[in-house]
Amino acid sequence: MTTHLPIDRMIDVDRGQISREIFVSPDYHREELEKLFTRAWLFVGHVSQIPNPGDFFVSRMGDGSVILARDTQGTPHVFLNSCRHRGMKVCRYEQGNTSLFVCPYHSWSYTTDGRLQGVPLYRTLYDGQLDRADWSLVETPKIHEYKGTIWASWDPQAPDFMTYLGDAVDHLDQVLDCRDGRPGGSEVIGIHKWILPANWKFAAENFLGDTYHNPSHRSVDMIGIGPSAQRGQGGRRDNEYNNGQHVWVSFPQGHGVHSVLMPEQFDYQPSYMQYPIVEEYFRHCFHERQRRLKDKARIMPFTGNLFPNTSYHGRQPRGLCVWHPHSPTETEAWRFFLVDADAPAEVKDVLRRFYMRYSGPAGMTEQDDMENWLYATASSTGTIARRYPFNYQQSIGAYKTGSPLPGDVSVQITEQNARNYYQVYARYLKGDDWDSLLGRSTHPAQQAAE
Amino acid sequence: MSATLDRHGLAWFQLKQDVEDFLYAEADLLDQRRFRDWLDLLADDLVYFMPIRRNVKFGQHDEKENTRQGEGISWFDEDKWTLAKRVDQILTGVHYAEEPLSRVTHMVSNIRLLDASPSAEDAREVTVGSRFLVHQNRVEYETYTFIGRRTDLLRRAGASWQIARREMILDQNVLLAKNLSIFF
Known part of the structure; x- marks a missing residue:
């Protein structure tokens, strides 16, 4: 599992320098697919997309098409979307x-729990040779549902999802929980x-x-x-976070978030003001959320990235993004x-309209990101350009571990989240064990706590 | 579609000619980057809608292929206020997705009058179908081609027309462009 690539030379987070090679080189792209996307927990879909037995949603993990399917017994599975006979997409x-x-190719058929059921002319052509039980759809060994979101990993050794998520859970919760603080309860509207x-x-880094x-x-x-x-x-959204302390938090598993820690006492700040019904709804939710969550209600989310490629927007707008690699570029x-x-x-109507004008390729905010x-990618592919690393020295060392929240917390704009992310990224490419990937063997604060 | 319309009379052909001229002139405004003038062609109650198209099983196309106006998420499902914001944004000169401005050509073809009310002679509203081929080239090497169908509801406004509803059916599933920073 070791690598021939000079990872430590390319990623020097102590000096805040990262080579452009990892952003443009086919070698790094290949290595990411082999060593990172085959191990990390990846977001594949949401329970609202597969509410009933037999429901499926075709998703992606790394460079592969996968099927998220709820079997006839009601259990969700994630399968590689490729027939075991000649590889044709089965959905x-x-x-x-x-x-x-x-x-469609030779009509092999699979049940919703992945078992190979139909093989045309089985008795004549395969009897005694093909054991159907050995030729199920390839299934992820790991799957986990958390507050409506479904995640999977190709690594049978992967830690359970909640360990992988770690303390980033408090921030992800602000995305996934109801606006009034009830746990979960979201649905995908598009x-x-x-x-x-x-x-x-x-x-990923943009949201991190x-x-x-x-x-x-x-x-x-x-x-x-x-x-x-x-x-x-x-501006592009309401000012819901006046008087809050912006925090940039990175976690040993590679996650990074930008949230706001509100003061111990904080009041509702009017939002959605051009829609009285919606304003009233969010006012109500604000007070309910404070009542339910108490001190945790002080955490308000902006953006975050769960290692490696699932990003979120927490409130305005609200959703999850997944960045699936096709090639280095x-x-x-x-x-x-x-x-x-x-x-x-x-x-819902006001939210969906706001989401559409803010987000994605038609979104007035995110077009400029794209x-x-x-x-940035295109102009880093040149021969000379690749000799010069990117600068990641912003706010180097300016963070506290575990204060005022779990994780490495900066209270000024920082690239610490990115430095941490690429440090974890380097461990995956070097083929480290899960203790290292979870930051257990190298994270000083974690060691001290243990 | 009104069954009583005379689709062979002179009034029908004159109306069709008039509507064609309007759509070509509209395309010129966009391609000449006269965005504020283009906004003047949009009715205050405009609906501007481009669904996302999905891969569905045979027989489910009518019901499930396209996202629906008024529900969920589409590429565009918006009003004149939002389109005016898009124009304002381009005109800031710092909307980097359109700075420098793209080179855009709108080809409009297959124009058919689908309906006119109350009559071809005195048409106050017309429904017109067309195809679009929009070619976008930006900076040095970026080129995108958008092809699809449009259905417009035009409303008489003095000697000209206003667009009251535009539905754009783009022939793509995964959008093969990084942005939809242009108008259709």
Whole structure:
């Protein structure tokens, strides 16, 4: 599992320098697919997409198509979407309900729990040779549902998902929980899928805590597109976090978040002001959330990235993105938009409209991100360009471990989350064991605690 | 579609000619980057809708292929206010996805009048079908081709028309472009 690539020379987080090679080289892309995407826990879908037995949703893990299917007994599975006979995709519909996945090529068919059932002319051609039990669809050894989200890993040795998530859970919860603080309860109201001619890590890093890129969104902040824009509120969203302490937190497993820690006492700040029903709803949710969560309600989410390639927006907008690598310089981006399943119709309508004008390839905010990621990738592919590393020295050393929240916490804009992310990334590429990948053997704070 | 319309009379052909001219002139405004003038062609109650198209089983196309206007997430499901914001953004000069501006050509073809009300002679609203081929080239090497169907509801506004509803059916599932920073 070791590597021939000079990882430590390429990724020097102590000096804050990372080679452009990891963003543009086919060797690193190959190594990521072999050693990272085959081991890490990856987001594959949401229970609201497969509520009933027989429901399926075709997703992706790394460079492979997978099927998230709920079997007839109600258990979810994740299968490689490829027939065991000649590899044809057994499902080319994006979503639906079925009792069998039938391969179009030679008509092998599989049940919703992945077992090979139908083999045409079995008695004549295969009897005594082919044991169907050995030729099920390839299934991920690990799957976990957390508050409606479904995650999977190809590594049978992978730790359980909650260990992998670690203390980042307190931030992810603010995305997945109902706005009034009840646990879970979200639903997916739509998905964007698009092709991005950029390395996938630019997108992950953007959400991981790169608040420094805010000036690239100047145009949208100038015009104002938030849910109170027609009441004179500038910028791209409501100011829900006045008086809060912005925090950038990185975790030993490689996750990074940008959240806000509100003061011990904080009041509702009017939002969605151009929609009275929606404003009333969020006002109600705010007070309910404080009542339910108490001190935890002080954590308000902006963005985050769960290692390696699942990013989130916490409130305005709200959803999960997955950055699927196609090549070093091309990414397939998927965005899952979330609302509370039991929110009133007026609320869902205002949210979906805001999401569409903010997010994705048609979103007025994120179009500028895509432009940056494309040209940052393209202009790093040159022979001379590749000799010069990227600078990651921002706020180096400026963090405290475990204060005021678990994790390495910075209270100023920082690239610490990125430095930590690439340190963990390097461990995967070097083929480290799970103790190392979880930061257990190298993280000083963790060692001290133990 | 009104069964009583005379689709062979002179009024029908004159109306079709008029509508074609309007759509070509509209394309010119966009391609000449006269975005504010283009906004003037949009009715205040405009619906601008581009669904996301999904891969569905035979027989489910009517029901499930396209996302629906008014529900969930589409590429565009918006009003004139939002389109005006998009224009404002481009005109800031710092909307980097369109700075420098893309070179865009709108080809509009297969124009058919589908309906006119109350009559071809006195048409106050017309429904018109067309195909679009939009070619976008930006900076040095980026080129995108968007092909699909449009259905427009045009409303008489003095001597010209306003667009009251535009539905754009793009022939793509995974969007093969990094952005939809142009108008259709």
